[in-house]
Amino acid sequence: MSYSTQSLANLLTKAIYPALTTFAFALVSLLALWFTGIEDVEPGEPPVVHSKIPFIGHMIGMLRHHNNYFTILSERYKGPIYTVKTFSSRIYIIQSPELAQAAFRQSKELDFNTIKSWGCRALAFDKHGTDIVAHKPQKGEGSYSIDLHQEMYASLAQGPNLLETNARVLNYLAKSLNVVQTGPKRHQLFRWLRDEYTIGSAETLYGLPNPISEDLSLIQSVWDFERDLGLLILDVFPRFTAQKGYVGRTKALPAFLKYYNAGLSKNASALVQGRERAARAWGLTTEEIAKAEIAIIMAAGTNTVPNVFYMICHIFSQPDLVTSLRNEVAKITSRKTRDGVEVVTLDISKLQSHCPLLTACFHETLRLNKTGASVRTVLNDVTLENQYLLKKGAFVQIPTGVMQSDSKIWGPDAKEFNPQRFLTQDSLSKEEKKAQIQAFIPFGGGKHLCPGRHLAFTEIVAFVAMLLHGFELSMSDGGKLKVPPGEFQRLGVASISPEGDLDVLIKRRKEFEGVVWEFDVGTA
Numbered sequence: 001m002s003y004s005t006q007s008l009a010n011l012l013t014k015a016i017y018p019a020l021t022t023f024a025f026a027l028v029s030l031l032a033l034w035f036t037g038i039e040d041v042e043p044g045e046p047p048v049v050h051s052k053i054p055f056i057g058h059m060i061g062m063l064r065h066h067n068n069y070f071t072i073l074s075e076r077y078k079g080p081i082y083t084v085k086t087f088s089s090r091i092y093i094i095q096s097p098e099l100a101q102a103a104f105r106q107s108k109e110l111d112f113n114t115i116k117s118w119g120c121r122a123l124a125f126d127k128h129g130t131d132i133v134a135h136k137p138q139k140g141e142g143s144y145s146i147d148l149h150q151e152m153y154a155s156l157a158q159g160p161n162l163l164e165t166n167a168r169v170l171n172y173l174a175k176s177l178n179v180v181q182t183g184p185k186r187h188q189l190f191r192w193l194r195d196e197y198t199i200g201s202a203e204t205l206y207g208l209p210n211p212i213s214e215d216l217s218l219i220q221s222v223w224d225f226e227r228d229l230g231l232l233i234l235d236v237f238p239r240f241t242a243q244k245g246y247v248g249r250t251k252a253l254p255a256f257l258k259y260y261n262a263g264l265s266k267n268a269s270a271l272v273q274g275r276e277r278a279a280r281a282w283g284l285t286t287e288e289i290a291k292a293e294i295a296i297i298m299a300a301g302t303n304t305v306p307n308v309f310y311m312i313c314h315i316f317s318q319p320d321l322v323t324s325l326r327n328e329v330a331k332i333t334s335r336k337t338r339d340g341v342e343v344v345t346l347d348i349s350k351l352q353s354h355c356p357l358l359t360a361c362f363h364e365t366l367r368l369n370k371t372g373a374s375v376r377t378v379l380n381d382v383t384l385e386n387q388y389l390l391k392k393g394a395f396v397q398i399p400t401g402v403m404q405s406d407s408k409i410w411g412p413d414a415k416e417f418n419p420q421r422f423l424t425q426d427s428l429s430k431e432e433k434k435a436q437i438q439a440f441i442p443f444g445g446g447k448h449l450c451p452g453r454h455l456a457f458t459e460i461v462a463f464v465a466m467l468l469h470g471f472e473l474s475m476s477d478g479g480k481l482k483v484p485p486g487e488f489q490r491l492g493v494a495s496i497s498p499e500g501d502l503d504v505l506i507k508r509r510k511e512f513e514g515v516v517w518e519f520d521v522g523t524a
């Protein structure tokens with residue numbers, strides 16, 4: 001044997017063979033653990049649900065199926081909670097309504113702020129702003145996120161501020177119906193609602209003038225930002241990977257900056273003024289305040305519009321339902337002549353008490369259409385309901401769509417639109433009723449339950465009530481409205497939008513030609 005052959009043999013025996021053997025042993029052990037299901041989860045942690053491809057399978061599944069991946073997994077695993085492992089990180093997926101509510105209650109250990117601080121990447125915050133948002137206060141200490149939470153929840157809670165906000169948005173929506181006169185108006189329904197609600201929300205939240213009223217092309221920017229939100233949070237070359245969202249946020253910034261620099265926020269709603277107060281108190285700059293606002297105009301519109309769209313489609317595709325609802329709505333409207341003009345007023349304070357079927361249609365739309373998930377991070381090891389160990393650093397995910405369409409909870413017609421289910425809950429057993437109440441989570445839950453839920457109810461239900469009372473809606477060929485299929489549910493999207501738009505005709509009902517519509521929002 002020559003010297004070089006000898007040293008190669010030495011190298012193989014001394015270094016490469018042992019390394020290869022160790023590697024092969026590790027691989028076989030990992031695969032054995034994989035196939036026996038005993039991966040490195042601790043006793044007490046929820047059971048692991050495997051992907052078909054070891055290690056990277058769940059990652060591929062999420063990239064391929066986005067939100068639908070959790071529906072696919074729920075068909076394979078029916079238990080109350082399970083663990084999904086991707087490399088070294090774990091996600092606990094909750095499928096039981098009772099555990100979901102328990103998780104919402106654990107707001108100290110199961111934290112929402114970490115997720116929110118990721119939003120800083122989507123908003124292109126630098127280190128200064130991110131540090132202020134992400135700061136975790138010690139016991140007894142204050143923070144920006146605590147103050148912001150207080151300001152937002154106080155401004156949108158039932159009371160004078162909310163009445164004022166309701167009045168602003170409904171005044172705008174009444175205007176958009178008053179322009180529909182005797183002849184039918186043709187609209188792409190989703191596009192029309194998207195534009196009217198985005199302009200209306202901007203007027204409501206920021207007053208006049210505001211960045212959107214000054215440049216209507218920013219409506220598209222807000223919706224592009226929402227579409228690319230997941231990719232903007234990932235923040236990997238967003239200029240190329242999330243082109244439209246990137247351009248949208250880049251365009252919105254100077255417009256909001258101009259608004260704040262001109263002192264126009266003195267006209268804003270209590271919500272926007274409260275956000276600014278908290279931001280300035282904790283040292284965020286005007287540029288950072290302006291950067292953040294695209295997220296608020298997005299939060300106000302991107303759930304509202306798909307839900308008002310599908311509520312209208314479900315209702316106007318069923319003529320019998322339209323008749324029943326018109327009877328309800330007629331009870332909360334009045335007609336008077338004022339200064340020679342006939343005015344029809346809808347009293348929104350009576351919506352819930354006098355329109356139970358309409359309210360049930362709202363809930364049923366949210367049940368079918370609100371997807372996405374509430375996500376939390378585990379700050380410290382915690383045991384949920386004295387049973388399931390959740391490890392520090394993991395994620396908890398509560399998939400709304402899975403919970404709200406589970407036939408074990410909602411019955412065999414769980415995938416169908418049936419508003420009656422919300423009117424007949426009292427006839428269910430105590431356990432069945434409790435499961436439905438706990439599984440209905442369109443607005444999330446616990447400390448972070450959506451603060452905009454009262455506003456959302458009013459702006460959606462009052463608008464649909466007026467549309468029912470005073471207008472006919474049909475497809476452009478005169479046929480009754482269709483319910484179009486929903487589009488692919490991208491990760492990060494919270495409510496399902498339609499795959500395409502609906503070409504519709506809107507016209508006044510004969511008996512309401514020439515009247516002026518208005519909403520009575522009540523007084524504090």
Ligand code: HEM
Nearest residue numbers: 299300303304307374442443444445448449450451452456
């Ligand atoms: C149908 C309409 C709406 C739906 C379905 C909806 C749903 C949600 C959900 C699921 C969350 C997260 C809760 C959690 O993870 O537990 C949330 C948070 C939030 N929503 Fe809404 N929302 C709607 C309308 C609105 C409106 C009109 C506003 C008004 C500005 C708004 C403002 C917010 C804000 C500021 C948060 C963050 C709360 C926090 O930081 O703790 N939402 N919403």
